Amino acid sequence: MTKPRIFVTRLIPQEGLEILKECCHIEVSDHDGVIPRSLLPEKVKDSDGLLVLLTDMIDKEVMIAAGKKLRVISNYAVGYNNIDVVEATKRGIMVTNTPGVLTETTADLAWALLMSIARRIVEGDKLVRAGKFRGWEPMLLLGTDIYEATLGLIGFGRIGQAVARRATGFNLKVIYYDKEPVSPNIEKELKVSCVNLDELLRKSDFISVHVPLTEETFHLIGQEELNMMKKESYLINTARGPIIDEKALVKALKDGVIRGAALDVFENEPAIEQELMALDNVVIVPHIGSASYRTRTKMAIMAAKNLISALKGERPEFLVNP
Ligand code: DGY
Secondary structure, three states: OOOOEEEEOOOOOHHHHHHHHHHOEEEEOOOOOOOOOOOHHHHHOOOOEEEEOOOOOEOHHHHHHHOOOOOEEEEOOOOOOOEOHHHHHHOOOEEEOOOOOOHHHHHHHHHHHHHHHHOOHHHHHHHHHOOOOOOOOOOOOOOOOOOOOEEEEEOOOHHHHHHHHHOHHHOOEEEEEOOOOOOHHHHHHHOEEEOOHHHHHHHOOEEEEOOOOOOOOOOOEOHHHHHHOOOOOEEEEOOOHHHEOHHHHHHHHHOOOOOEEEEOOOOEOOEOOHHHHOOOOEEEOOOOOOOOHHHHHHHHHHHHHHHHHHHOOOOOOOEOOO
């Protein structure tokens, strides 16, 4: 029997590829970087399955190009806004993702960003490297205390909860906004309380975003919301860029509407507002929320297993089709 054909859009950790190789014929894109849109239709042709990244837009056109054999699209990410799931469902194509395995790693990064922006770590690093360190100074790089502050979490799913769990050691007050509040037991265990978005914006010293990108959450944080935030507060985003109106954020940071921001994700990745890059009160990292050796390996294994179970005709554990 001929083995199913799988196209993998970019090199992922070997552990995942080994699993696929056991029962599939795999081709991994050898393009150095995100596979260009112009090459995608030819590459996906006649595939039974695709293993794709959040940087690949998988829409109707790509599904048509893949052809009638296509049974599964396995996303190497928990967020799957890059895939037209409605179209895939219409065509009987299963779509899967990698939840859970990257929760703690992403929560770690949200905290790393929060601490970096509050204590001006990147500015300090730049100053030292520029040879401007003159010794201890009473007024050098004063930052904001994290302990005993109020942390507001927008979105209280797996990652939001993992961020809250880390707050205990800092004695933070944690409030969250989610359209589906967690049970009173979880709230008690994590010492958090649910508030509406306006209250969260007005009361928080640090706001960290943990909702998926959907039509509903697109530009959830715009000028109006930024204006509601405290002047001394910070915004952290490790979810998806378009949840925040980037132009409005730049203006708020420039005008001192909020004190700072720390961002792992951007509205039009990899492009970033030039003005954002010029600001000192923002920490910018290149979408590395899940980027630890261990987590990326776990994601590769999970994405491969999802794909294989779909090809076997089973229901993959992490299916996202409704
Ligand atoms: C995800 O899985 O959605 C993350 O953004 C990957 O780092």
